[in-house]
Amino acid sequence: QSVLTQSPSASGTPGQRVTIFCSGSSSNIGSNNVYWYQQLPGTAPKYLIYRNNQRPSGVPDRFSGSRSGTSASLAISGLRSEDEADYHCATWDDTLGGWVFGGGTKLTVL
């Protein structure tokens, strides 16, 4: 079982806005930055959002992140077929002394 909780699946139609949620606790999301990774089928994860809401160079502004309390979310607006992927949240856990991940959310573009 993953330390962070994500819904296993999400879906949307092209052009829609979809939000993926990540839930943790005071020892992880509640006190540390959240990161999001996009994993296209058969490929390595890609750095998508860092420090809760920052986008690395090259990531479209359709992707946005936020953190509140012990939860975080990733929003994707103007959904496109190429956004179909697994999305993983991650943060540092002060109690465990290491990085923890959510179980991943599989996004389907209908």
Place this chain on the structure above:
Amino acid sequence: EVQLVESGGGLVEPGGSLTLSCTASGFTFTNAWMSWVRQAPGKGLEWVGRIESITDGGTIKYAAPVKGRMNISRDDSNDTLYLHLNTMKPEDTAVYYCTRDDGWGMDVWGQGATVTVSS
């Protein structure tokens, strides 16, 4: 181009051991903190360990499931990171990713090395 390339994956019998290598290029490896993350078939990502840069102290941390069985090391002269895992179990079967873990999250990932533990 910033790049990480893993090698050394393969089939290992239960109880056996394996060493993975990760060669870095395009950035100053000596200054980088590095982590290993694994992904079991059909499962999510699992962090297994991190090594700081030698200049920052070289501290190594391991996740509970591998502590005592895993050793992470680095050869800064060859820009290479290593992962050695012994007493391997079927649940160690996964794709192992090398990542740069540098204060801004794990921002660079290798393509992954597949490890299968089976008799």
